[in-house]
Amino acid sequence: MNVSGVTELLQEKVMRLLKDDMDKIQQLISVQMENLTTRKCPVYEEVLDTQIYGFSRVVDFAVRAGLVEEAEGKSLVKQLERNLALLYEAMEKAEG
Amino acid sequence: MNVSGVTELLQEKVMRLLKDDMDKIQQLISVQMENLTTRKCPVYEEVLDTQIYGFSRVVDFAVRAGLVEEAEGKSLVKQLERNLALLYEAMEKAEG
Numbered sequence: 681m682n683v684s685g686v687t688e689l690l691q692e693k694v695m696r697l698l699k700d701d702m703d704k705i706q707q708l709i710s711v712q713m714e715n716l717t718t719r720k721c722p723v724y725e726e727v728l729d730t731q732i733y734g735f736s737r738v739v740d741f742a743v744r745a746g747l748v749e750e751a752e753g754k755s756l757v758k759q760l761e762r763n764l765a766l767l768y769e770a771m772e773k774a775e776g
Numbered sequence: 777m778n779v780s781g782v783t784e785l786l787q788e789k790v791m792r793l794l795k796d797d798m799d800k801i802q803q804l805i806s807v808q809m810e811n812l813t814t815r816k817c818p819v820y821e822e823v824l825d826t827q828i829y830g831f832s833r834v835v836d837f838a839v840r841a842g843l844v845e846e847a848e849g850k851s852l853v854k855q856l857e858r859n860l861a862l863l864y865e866a867m868e869k870a871e872g
Contacts, residue, residue, distance in 0.1 A: 686779050686783065687782065687786075690783075690841070694841050697837065697840055701837075730829065733826070733830060734829060734830055734833035735833070737830035737834050738833050738834050741834045741837065
């Protein structure tokens with residue numbers, strides 16, 4: 681295996697790990713989305729914010745290490761932030 | 777360059793990035809340590825907690841990606857947590 685082969689394998693592994701992390705956060709968002717009216721958990725927002733912050737730090741690191749393209753990394757974080765914004769919107773509507 | 781050469785280079789780069797991040801957090805701790813009595817900033821603890829949380833997520837990721845040995849990664853985070861504990865101790869003494 682040559683140099684670019686090794687890097688490519690590692691980049692794939694890193695992307696797989698990031699997607700796993702994203703899925704876990706997305707799962708948290710989905711659970712809350714499904715339970716908008718039945719139960720409210722005030723710390724939920726804080727947990728999600730913290731998780732997404734941690735994820736964005738990891739993505740930033742992977743970009744700095746040259747393991748993820750900057751645009752791709754930003755798009756992963758944006759995707760989560762967009763879904764979180766949708767959740768907040770739905771929560772507000774459920775309250776109103 | 778062979779496979780282990782590439783991995784080694786990348787591991788060194790990753791360790792350098794982690795040490796940079798550690799230094800920044802350590803700098804925050806030192807600044808607060810030097811200003812124990814002159815100024816108090818209530819959000820400082822929260823900022824430090826958040827920074828160390830983010831750092832620990834990055835270290836965890838680097839370990840999972842096989843770029844840092846688990847023991848080494850844990851020792852980096854422990855070092856920061858120990859320094860943070862020393863700061864809290866000093867803050868309590870300064871208050872008392």
